Amino acid sequence: MPRPFSPGGMTPPESAELRELVEALSPDVRTAVVPGLVDEIAERIRAAIPAYARPPGSAYNRVIRMAVERNVLGFLDWLADPAQPLDRRDELCRKMGAFEAMEGRPLTVLQSAYRAATQVAWSRIRAMLDDRVASVLAVSALAEAVIAYMDDAAALSREGYERAKAEACEGRAAARLALLRALAGSAAPVEPDPAADWPLPDEVTLVALPSGTLPVCPLLDADVLLDPEDPAPYLLVPGPLTGDRRAMLEAALAGERAAVGLTVPLARAADSLRWARRLLDLRDVLHDGTLTLCEDHLMSLWLLADGALMDQIARRGLAPLAPLSERRRLPLVDTLAVWLRTRAPATRISEELGVHVQTVRYRVRVLEHLLGDELADPGTRFAIEAALRTRGLRARLPDAPPAPCAPDTGT
Template sequence: MGAQRPFSDLLPDLIGFAPELVGEIVDGIRAAIPDYDRPRGGPYDEVIRSGVERNVLGFVAWLADPEQPLDQRNELCRKLGALEAMEGRPLAVLQSAYRIGAQLGWSRIWDLLAGRELSAAAVSALADALFGYMDDAAELSRAGYEQVRREEDAKRDAARLLLLRDLVRRRGADCAALAALHPAAGWAAPDQVTLVALPANAPVVRPLLDPDLLLDLHAPEPYLLVPGPLTGPRRSMLEAALAGGRAAAGLTVPPARAADSLRWARRVLALVADGILDDGTLTSCEDHLVSAWLLADGPLMDEIARRRLAFLTREGEKRRQWLADTLRAWLRTRGPAGRMSEDLGVHVQTVRYRMRVLEEILQEELTDPDNRFATETALRTSWLRGRPGRTGGGTTTAGSSGLDSL
């Protein structure tokens, strides 16, 4: 944007009314924008007046000599934007002040042009020069504003990461006290939290996450913290942000037990990875409490299964399968043969025959509550590990009870 020669005879008048124009623009901004209507003569009023004055006088000087540097004007505009960010105001407030200044400035210049013989092209060029100058000033302020916001966001994210790690490492810690130790986090301690475990390198669309979540996405085992329970809207938000990936949510607990929630979430995520559980994008521990408990210690459950189900290893594959299925049905229902026949899809007489076989093999173990419970957990665990649809290691065919590993 270069100054045009026809502007030369306007410069003395522009210089003459520049101080008055500064006052008019300051008054116009104060009247239109309540955030800037501060006590006259105070520090904030001086900042506004200085900003307007530097831009008005800078524009006139720039018209006189388009080659002169605008370093001071540029630095001031960046600082004005930075001040807006530090004050916590939207950038739109300052942008509105720039528009008011440009409009009032052009109104006075238009009055000055009355009676002057300038071509339409010259008038248009002068208008372009003014509004272009102010657009540049506004863009410089945007840059200053966004730099401060980026710095503040980085400080907030770092503080929130430290807060999150403290919560999951310090079992029983006071959440409110930890939040107070990290004031830059700007995070209100909730009464409950739900931890969510993610696979390594999970494809998370961060802009879709609610702003109050705490994140540790670069940990070897990434995770995040949801304040409060996993409500329907929270679940929908997570499913959208996970972009088709997989995650597991722990139980909702007081913040002092965040480590427990994360441990359960990671356990469920491991079961998802093994193909034992699969509820789609987000699998909740709440929906699989018994399964998570039964499979929490694989080697121990293997030993329980070997001891409680040893009698099955002496049977052929087909007989072993129907014995296990019948025993599971009986332990699950304690129902009559008719009910079990419906569950198993076999004739009632077949059920009665199978139960006689089981009674002969197990004898008093079927009547002892502790033995029944141990046997039921062993069968349930074997079924979970080998149920149809499992995609992880040890996959069995449809109808199998996962007993081949006994």
Template sequence: MPGVARPSDVGEPLGPLPQEFAAIVRPELPSLIKEIGLEVTRAYPEYARLLDGPYGQGIRVGVEQSISVFVDQVAEPAAPSALRDEMCRRFGRFEAYEGRSLDQLQGAYRLGARIALRRAKKVGRRYNLSPTMMLSFADALFTYVDELEALSREGYLEVRAASVDHTDTLRRRLLHLLLAGPPVPRTAIAELCEQTNWALPEQVTLVAVRAPADLEPLTADRDILADFTDPQPHLLVPGPLTDVRRRMLDHALPGTHAAIGLTVPTVLAPDSLRWARRVIELIDSSIIDDAPIVLCEDHLITLWLLSDPVLLDQLARRELAPIAKIGASRRERLIETLRIWLDTRGTAAQMGELLGVHPQTVRYRMRNLETIFGEQLVDPESRFSTEAVLRAMQLRARGGEDPL
């Protein structure tokens, strides 16, 4: 409140402006308002154009209120300021709508204060006002300017918050459409791209993030689409995941673990996210080793082998049917020997070293396997199917699952 000045820089509290000061200053208001208007529009030509436009009268009222209320509150500290408050908020809203920062408006406020202070010095000399009173006036004036700026900031942030919320909503809707897959009308995607100023890329890379998660917007590239309100948080990176993008994700997702899907044509975005989410599942099952960021491209065979668990069960029953009725202990030894042979095609000595048994034991087991499986180990297609099943079983065992 201007009627009570804040402490001076030297530590001595300044006294309140006497109410008589308002009577001295009030006659100066018409010419002061005009002078401030001229100086501000000269320093900020944008405001000169606004004064000549349809909002000119409203701006003039706002300027008059901003100056008059200061004098009114000197005369009567409880003087109402509702109209002034709303006008200052409107100034802030307008700057937000115009896409500007508050620097220009704050500069205009401070320029007006300097002009008012210059006028006050002339009045002070005319009325022989004391230096202490002039200091009190200056202190109260710049406190008042802080108040005007705070009111304008409220209006500015109100618009910015609403704009950000609306834009974020549109960006999430765009992300959802891209992940919905066909048949999504291309016109709907094109309209959202235009509304959000987002360029539709030819390729995208999807990222699945382990919940709970939060994106640090200050370090995230603006062209990234993200939905962290989803129970399975995810984001879309236009184009491939370059080293620069990788470093950006490290900073934008601090302390969060994520799986990077494959870079695919934009129409295949749902697949990239599906693979990334599957990697998260396999990490949670201890099948894939955990790390802050895991790349799907490093685990394509694992993804393929474990892509359809039910189908894998059926394939395992078919391929391993010849040993299904053998006792569990012997069956496990034969399966392990068969897996090592398919992996290495090694000699009995080499396989024995890997299995921790005598080479003669390996030869004995291999004769048993050849007798049991027969042509299945000779035919390339059957042998490939068996090898795929055994590798999938080994992956399942890492996660503590029953391999069959």
């Protein structure tokens, strides 16, 4: 909605001295003064501010001159009729601010241009007043009017600048979120999006967060992407998890726990997230502190990746123990697990199990008798060891069913 300009509540026509001065200047100002004043202000801006320096006759210079002219004429219009809306001038000032934002310049550059314009304008006004009789009150009121008008123009530009920045941030955030979801959702190639302002890295590291947990966003590096709307929120860190990146994440997590996937090529981002989420599910078993890293638990992730398959491996590998009662079978399985894992002598195994060394030797003889052929085959031996390691891990999972250590006989 158009708004009449009334800076600081001041209405110039209510000042009799200023009204008289304006009326005395008005007949020749627009034709005799404005064109030269506009040129002088535009030249001062180009000379004083490198960002606005362009070759003579360029389109950029024409835009600067048009903006100056519209503001100068707007000032004269306002002096003549303060109630008259300055819609074109207001919109131009907002667009000037928006343009600064799009150009990536700080608003201080445009504010410097306004200051330069104010200085030139007031210098020219004072030169004109030297030839006229004007009261101190009238000159003071006119100075206040110039400053107020230019302050309002600067405020409009700031409004346009901030609006453009906000819209750009919203658009960039939306584009980055879409890019993140595309990367995390599939292994299909993802094209860069200029609106995201996020160069595609060669490698990425995904970080899984517990449901309902979000980091302190201002503490995240500017290039870290976050999907806060996912029921299982996650982050994408460009490149590997360096020491600096880890310190950044720990600070942003503020004590909350998270799981870090492997650093992978960009096209494999979904894999990194999948592994991180699986590790997050195991954090009570594999807890390392604030950050639990997949690279520290690769074997555990692999062993627990397919519980049903490991159950079948265990049943087949330990089939010779099936005829034994559970009371006899379980101690043998425990001894076999330590023996396969450590390849240690009986004395070492006895220390780990907390049983007499002769007991260990007896159990090993029984195992060699029952599993002799199985243990002679490297592939089978490896499968049994993997199954038994899985059994130990699953025993630490809350509410997890026990891993079988013998075939299901159905009895």
